[in-house]
Structures are given as C-alpha cells and as structure tokens.
Amino acid sequence: MTGAAAASYEWAVSVDGEDWTVVETETDETFAVTADLAGMYVKVTVTAEDSETASDVTTEPVEPVGIIEIESAEATKVNEIEVALAYSVDPDEVAVTVVRGTNTVNVDDIDWSDDYDILTITTSANMSEGTYTVTITDIEDETNTDSADFEVEGRKVTDIIITNDIAYTSANKLEAYAYYDVLDQYGESMRKSASVQWTGSCVPNANKSTGKITLTKTDGSAWTYNDQIYLTGVYTKTGITCQKTLTVGTEQSMDKVELKGFVKRGTTTIC
Numbered sequence: 001m002t003g004a005a006a007a008s009y010e011w012a013v014s015v016d017g018e019d020w021t022v023v024e025t026e027t028d029e030t031f032a033v034t035a036d037l038a039g040m041y042v043k044v045t046v047t048a049e050d051s052e053t054a055s056d057v058t059t060e061p062v063e064p065v066g067i068i069e070i071e072s073a074e075a076t077k078v079n080e081i082e083v084a085l086a087y088s089v090d091p092d093e094v095a096v097t098v099v100r101g102t103n104t105v106n107v108d109d110i111d112w113s114d115d116y117d118i119l120t121i122t123t124s125a126n127m128s129e130g131t132y133t134v135t136i137t138d139i140e141d142e143t144n145t146d147s148a149d150f151e152v153e154g155r156k157v158t159d160i161i162i163t164n165d166i167a168y169t170s171a172n173k174l175e176a177y178a179y180y181d182v183l184d185q186y187g188e189s190m191r192k193s194a195s196v197q198w199t200g201s202c203v204p205n206a207n208k209s210t211g212k213i214t215l216t217k218t219d220g221s222a223w224t225y226n227d228q229i230y231l232t233g234v235y236t237k238t239g240i241t242c243q244k245t246l247t248v249g250t251e252q253s254m255d256k257v258e259l260k261g262f263v264k265r266g267t268t269t270i271c
Contacts, residue, residue, distance in 0.1 A: 010045040017041040034067065038087070066090065066138070073134045073148040077186045078126040078155050079108075083134055083148070088116040096121065097135045105132065129154035157194050157235045159183040160242035167215060167229055168252035173222035176248050178213040178231060180206070196242075200231040210256070223248045 011031045012020040020043060023031075031042065045056050069086035076082045081098065091112050098105040098121060106124035113119070121134070131149055138144035160182050167176035182191040191211055198204040198213060206213045215229055227248035234241050 006049050008047045008049070010047075012043045012045070013037060014041045014043065015039075038067075066093070066144075068094065068136050068138060068144050068146045070134070070136065070146045070148040073150040075127065075132075075150060075152045075186075076120075077188055078152075078184065079123045080186075081121040081123070081132075081134060081150070083119050083121065083136070085117045085119075085136075089136070089138075091116060091119075093139055095137050095139055097137075098123065098132060099135075100127070100130050100132045126155070127152045153185060155184050155190060157182055157190065157238060157240050158185045160196060160233045160235060160240055162231065162233070162242060162244040162246070163211075165244075165246060166249035167223075167246040168249045169223050171251055173224075173251075174216060174220070176202075176215040176223050176227075176229065176246075177252060178204075178215060178229075178244075178246055179211050180213060180233065180242070181211055182235070194235060196233045196235055198231065198233050200229060202229055202231070204231060225250065 007029070009027055009029055011023045011026040013023060014020045031044065033042070043056055066089055067087050068089060071084045071086050073081060073083045091110070096107065096110055096119065098107060105127065107121055108124045109122040111120045111122070129152055131151055133147055133149050135145065135147040161180060163179045163181060164177075167178055169176045180191070180196070181189050182194040182196060184190045192208050195208070196206065198206050200215075202215045203218055204213050204215055213231070215231070217223065225248060229246045229248065230243075231246060232241065232243045
C-alpha cells in the first residue's frame, strides 16, 4: 500500500474494521502487507506537512496475493511432490527448489493449479527414502520465501492385481493368458522390479516386462471353454498375496499393439 507524498503517515490494522491497533514501526508512505495480515483491515492516517488536518484511508480485508506461505508438502508418487500454498503466487516470479540434505533434486516439470496456489513438482528421477525440503522464493524479494519438509517413504509393494477375468487362449488352446500388475504405495506400477511367485491349478509362467502370465495345463492338454483356473501370486519379501479365479474364454485375437516409430513419407525408414 502507498500513501501520499510530503506528509506523515500512521498505519493501523484491525480484525473487524472498528478496533484499530497502530503499527508503531511503520511511518513511511508504503506499508508491506505480510501473510499474518490476511483477512485484516489496514488503515493509513495521512497528515500533510503544511496542515493539521488528517485524512484516513481504509482498505478492504487484505488478500496477500504473492506472499509465499507453504501450507503443506507431500510426496504423492516416487517422482512427484504436491505443494499447497496459503495464497496465490505468480509462477513466473518465484523460484522452486527441492533438496535432500545438501543434495539438490533435479526437477523435470512444475504444474500449477488454475488458482496458482497448488503446484505439482515432477522430479527427474525417483526419490529415495529420506527427508526432503521444498523451498519457494520470490525472485525479486528473497525475504519473501518459505520452506517445508516432507518425508519420502521407501518404495514398497502394497498390492498385486490380476487385471482380467477371462483367460483368452492361443489358437491351439494349449495356452491361456492372465495379465497382472504390481503396485507401490502410490498406486504406481513396479512390476518390472518386483518378483512374484505364481502358483495355481495350472502351470503359470510370468513375464515381468509385459505383465503377461502364460497358463498351461499340468497334463499338457488343451483348455476348454469355461474351464476355471485358480491362480495365486505372492510377493515373498512381505507376503503380499493375490488370488483370483479366471474363466477360460475364446481364442485371443490380439496380444498387443506396439508403436515402433514413424515412417517418413516415400521411404521405409522408421524414425
């Protein structure tokens, strides 16, 4: 806020706009609005140097846009942090940093909410277990800054899911197929790095890379439509278990669609 030139200034604040408290340390024509004044009224009494007459100007309740105050920070994925701010800020006027101890965490992307009071930070690599600190600082005013610590839990298996109910078969009916995933505490897949032991009323052969389990009968015979297959998966490190009964269906018509790239017009070269 700014008063008039060639005058003396008395600034005061109020919760209700009626009972005022003079801010003794503020006598300049400008008054810095801080986060603790959010929702309060501010009044300036201006007295011209050549007059004994004073005039008052009172604001509406203060909305301290641009003041940086972090309400919360938490890891929502192994490579994602969500930070909530008390007030909106201009993303172009702040710097955001994340550190673990003395080590800077590389940031790949920052996505802001429509109101610019929530930011989602995507790190370049998965965060390991430990305490992290996120800091947001006004580029033009380094005193306008705030930091918050948050904990990152070591990534762990929390669920194993079989994603299909119908086990479609190969053309010769000797194989049926189930598909699975292994999820961490954030609901993200960690199938490729987690070993699951599969057993059941068949011979299961799982591929961690694709999440496909090839199911064959113990006697090597063909599957019959509507056969029931009982399947159990166990992550032996912690005992996380998944059980499901699948029904054998018809021949699987498509296994997967994989994009290899794009072909330049007039050529057969994949680029």
